[in-house]
Amino acid sequence: MTGVSSDVVRVDAAPLLAIDGLTLERGQSRILDGVSLTLGRGETLALVGESGAGKSTIAFALMGLIGRTEARIAGKMRFDEVDDLASLNERGWSRLRGRRIAMVFQDAGAALDPCYTVGGQLVSVLRRQLGLGKREARERALALLEGVGINDPEARLSAYPHELSGGMQQRIMVAIALACNPELLLADEPTSALDVTIQAQIIRLILTEIRARGASCVFVLHDLALASQSCDRIVVLYAGQVMEAGPSRGILENPRHPYTRLLKSCVLEIGTTTLDPPEGGVPSYDDMPAGCRFATRCPNALQRCVAERPPLAPEGERLIACFNPEPRS
Ligand SMILES: Nc1ncnc2c1ncn2[C@@H]1O[C@H](COP(=O)(O)OP(=O)(O)OP(=O)(O)O)[C@@H](O)[C@H]1O
Ligand SMILES: [Mg+2]
Numbered sequence: 001m002t003g004v005s006s007d008v009v010r011v012d013a014a015p016l017l018a019i020d021g022l023t024l025e026r027g028q029s030r031i032l033d034g035v036s037l038t039l040g041r042g043e044t045l046a047l048v049g050e051s052g053a054g055k056s057t058i059a060f061a062l063m064g065l066i067g068r069t070e071a072r073i074a075g076k077m078r079f080d081e082v083d084d085l086a087s088l089n090e091r092g093w094s095r096l097r098g099r100r101i102a103m104v105f106q107d108a109g110a111a112l113d114p115c116y117t118v119g120g121q122l123v124s125v126l127r128r129q130l131g132l133g134k135r136e137a138r139e140r141a142l143a144l145l146e147g148v149g150i151n152d153p154e155a156r157l158s159a160y161p162h163e164l165s166g167g168m169q170q171r172i173m174v175a176i177a178l179a180c181n182p183e184l185l186l187a188d189e190p191t192s193a194l195d196v197t198i199q200a201q202i203i204r205l206i207l208t209e210i211r212a213r214g215a216s217c218v219f220v221l222h223d224l225a226l227a228s229q230s231c232d233r234i235v236v237l238y239a240g241q242v243m244e245a246g247p248s249r250g251i252l253e254n255p256r257h258p259y260t261r262l263l264k265s266c267v268l269e270i271g272t273t274t275l276d277p278p279e280g281g282v283p284s285y286d287d288m289p290a291g292c293r294f295a296t297r298c299p300n301a302l303q304r305c306v307a308e309r310p311p312l313a314p315e316g317e318r319l320i321a322c323f324n325p326e327p328r329s
Helices: 055-062 090-096 118-130 134-147 153-157 166-178 196-213 224-230 248-253 258-270 303-307
Strands: 017-026 029-039 044-048 072-079 101-104 184-188 216-221 233-238 241-247 313-315 318-320
Touching (some): 017 055, 029 055, 029 072, 029 241, 044 055, 044 224, 055 072, 055 184, 055 216, 101 166, 118 134, 118 153, 118 166, 134 153, 166 196, 196 216, 196 224, 216 224, 224 233, 224 248, 224 258, 233 258, 241 248, 241 258
Parallel strands (some): 044 233, 101 184, 184 216
Antiparallel strands (some): 017 072, 233 241, 241 318, 313 318
C-alpha cells in the first residue's frame, strides 16, 4: 500500500499519535494515499496543503467520524495505548471522542446547535462526558467561558449561538472542545470564517490553552507562514500524500519539496498570509498518477516520478518524498 516504513517516520520513542500508511478510499477515489505522521506529547503540528488535499479527511478519521460504509480505511492510527483508532467500535469511540480527542470545527456557526443556548450545550457536554451534577457543570461552564475570554459569561450562558459574533462562537467551540481536557485537540481551520485580527486571537487562545494543559494539537491550516508561526512541526500534504514534514522554521526557510516551495512562493507573492491555490489545482482523484501525485504540476519532475512513488525518506530532522528536491540552503 505504501513504501513508507514506520521506522522512518517515528520521531520519538512513544509519540501520542502515530499514523502509519493511512489510506482511505471512497468508491474508486483514493483520497488518502499512505499518509504517515507522528505527534509527540505536548507538540503542535500543522497539516498544510491546498483545498482538497485531504486535511479534513485526516482530522475526521482521527475523530472516528468516517463510517465504515462510507469509506475503506487501511493503515494504522495509533493513539497512546490504543493500537488502531480505525478498529474501535462506537463504544470504544465514546470513551475517546470529546474526552481524550476533541475537535474545533471550521465553522462554529454551523457546528453549534442553533436550538440550544450556549450554556445548555456546554453543560450537557460536561454532564454527559464527565458525569458532573447540574450545579457543578454550570460552574465549570462559567469558568471555561471565562478561560476562553468571554466577557460576562453568566449572561452568555443563556444566549443562543446566533446572538453571538463569529469570533465569540469560535471561542465557545474552543471551550466545548477543551471542556474535558483532551490530550489531543484537532483544530480544522478554526479561523477561516473569521477576520484577520480575530483569527490571530483564536489561534493564540488555542495555543495558550493547549500548552497550559500539556496537550497536543493538530492544526489544519492553508497558510504555510501561519503554520510556521503557530506550530512546532509542519506536514505538507498534496492530494492525499505527504510531500514533506519537519520542524516549522526549516520548512518555511528552506522548503526542499517543490510543492512546499510552491506554497511558500504563493504566500510571498501575494504579500499576505492568505494563500491562493497555486495554478492548475489538485488533479482528479479518479485520475491520479501512479507515482508522485504532484508530478503532473512539478517543475522538477523526472520521468520516473509519474510511475514510481518517491518514499518519504529522512534527511536530518526532515522527511521528504521527492526524487529531485530543491537544493539545501
Ligand atoms: N463526504 C465525502 N464524500 C465524497 N468525497 C469527499 C467527502 N469529503 C471529502 N471528499 C473528497 O475528499 C477530498 C479531500 O477532501 P478534504 O475535505 O479532506 O480536503 P481538505 O484538504 O480539507 O480541503 P479544504 O482545504 O478545502 O477544506 C476532496 O476531493 C473531497 O472532494
Ligand atoms: Mg478541510
